[in-house]
Amino acid sequence: MVRNSLRTLWSEPRPARPPARVWRDWALFGVAVAASLVEAGLRSDRTWLPVVLAVSGVVAVAVLWRRTRPLATVAVAFGTLIVFDVARILASDVTGLTSLAVVLVLPYALLRWGSGREAVVGLGIILVWVSVTLLAVPTTVAETVAGYGFFLFSAALGATVRFHAATRRREIEQAELRQRHELARDLHDTVAHQVSGIAIQAQAGRAVAAAHPERAAEVLAVIEEAASRTLTELRSMVGLLRTSEGADFAPRPGLADLERLAEDAEGGPRIAVELSGELDGLSPAVGAALYRLAQESVTNARRYARDATRVAVRVVGDAEQVQLTVDDDGAVSPAAGHPSGYGLVGMRERTKLLGGTFHAGPKAGGGWRVEATLPHGEVTS
Structure with a gap:
């Protein structure tokens, strides 16, 4: 040893x-x-x-x-x-x-x-x-011990700082890797859901092809559209890691599920969700990311925003990008800013993997703001 x-x-x-x-x-x-x-x-x-x-x-x-x-x-x-x-x-x-x-x-x-x-x-x-x-x-014995002690203490202090820095770096890397795993799982389960739909449409097409050939053409068009969406998601999965956890084959939470954040706000600050702009046709990966980012931001506000009474979640989209903003009116914690741990690291990593930008920090007028901007259309890895 x-x-x-x-x-x-x-x-x-x-x-x-x-x-x-x-x-x-x-x-x-x-x-x-x-x-x-x-x-x-x-x-x-x-x-x-x-x-x-x-x-x-x-x-x-x-x-x-x-x-x-x-x-x-x-x-x-x-x-x-x-x-x-x-x-x-x-x-x-x-x-x-x-x-x-x-x-x-x-x-x-x-x-x-x-x-x-x-x-x-x-x-x-x-x-x-x-x-x-x-x-x-x-020199006396005490002076000799002190002479060695001063320099050994300095060396030990350097080793201690190095150990803590390495530990924090590993924890940050693990937080980023967890986000890669979660994003890969979301993409995998979305693709699995879409492929299941393609298989069902193909079976339906075979069933109606003989009796109603014109209906078969319609089914093929639906299959083509679903396959195109699936290929887009598969491209997003390239380079991302997948955990060994089983997929549940259900669609991941997306933009339409943001309202649930307001429904789950019992006993805490009031959650207000506002959606505006062009939000149709979002990539499933982007929709899932918007939900995850908003969910983490609201959770952080409930935990760390002292005396917060309201959390505003806004999603605004246009033809090129969609922006998420989460504001709270609480007092920023003096101990460690606002959210502690590695939640912000994970949120930043998820946004980066999808080709977006992320910022979080205290607002000039008080409270805390989280901003994330993601591409509206196809996501590339």
């Missing part, structure tokens, strides 16, 4: 997309340079002043690359400090650097942004430096 854990640690890749250098990095660099200059002005051993300034400068500059080059940064900064401390031991008359507290951010960055092998190698370099610098000056 220990061997497997070590092998897993060693093969751990770097986190993707480390943040670019920001103003805080330059502020940290400026503080490090200023502290080094102040210390240089107060030092009594002036002979070593150029060396002290050079070492401080190397460490300060290395901090700027701590996210994108964590191991190289640790190797350069702590390697320079090891050489300086070895020289201090040999010379025996050189005082240490007290302005290098900035190096505490390097173990954090190493565990936060480095790969597994970089973390192991970099921690080894850091611990070697701590050992050397503790040899350079007389």
